[in-house]
Amino acid sequence: MRVKGTLQSALYRLYDHRIVRRIAPGEQVPRHVGIITDGNRRWAKEFGTTTEHGHRMGAGRILEFLGWCEEIGVEVVTLYVLSKENLARPAEEVAALTDIIARMASDIADRETASVQLVGDLGMIPEPLRSQLIGAQQRSASGEPTAKLLTVNVAVGYGGRQEVVDAVRSWLTEERAAGATLDEALESLSEACISEHLYTRGQPDPDLIIRTSGEQRLSGFLMWQSAYSEFYFCEAYWPDFRRTDFLRAVRSYGQRNRRYGR
8 A cells, every 4th residue: 555655646646747737837826825615614524523624634735825826926915714604604613713723824834945924804703813813914914024925915804795895995985084075086986996995906816726625606705806707626625735735736737828808
């Protein structure tokens, strides 16, 4: 069994190397990758282990995934790790999940090449997770900016509809502070106004969005930003998501003809 596993690993490495060689530089590599890390609980159930263990395995896979992204030159990654709906799960699971997310964000902040940006409604995130996440964001921002190759958006307490509502509210507040009347504000409203007040403002929209576990829906993830994104759905549960799966997604993206609705 061990010999078989070693041979299989060697074949995967060879296959990965061939895929990387076929990925052309520049436009074929997505600048921004969104990832819906789905399937931790089902993975745990299938393997007869605890839900908490499934989430911990998923967090470990995220750290590996960021390394894969850095390897091929991805600039921005958005991790969908805790939705608004997830906070309604049993208290014991939420407590374990928030602890895992806090540790994961801290580990990302400790990477010299990555910076953490929080994406979501921080007001609904329970303490001490909120303070820990803010601390990780501040710590990652204190390093040498030129060394930061990858921006990692950690989507926690996130809802796509709420993000659009918050963007409109932020824009209206800004217009009111500038002395504009409601009619003047509405007259100037544009898509750019909304984009400039999203959680991801200043970043490119996601080129590629990957969802694991076989589900084929966005579940409210980056609803505004994903208008022209390419999607890739993978059958593997997130803890089983391999470098090979990621490279296949990137290769699929590179083979598509993006028309941006034209």
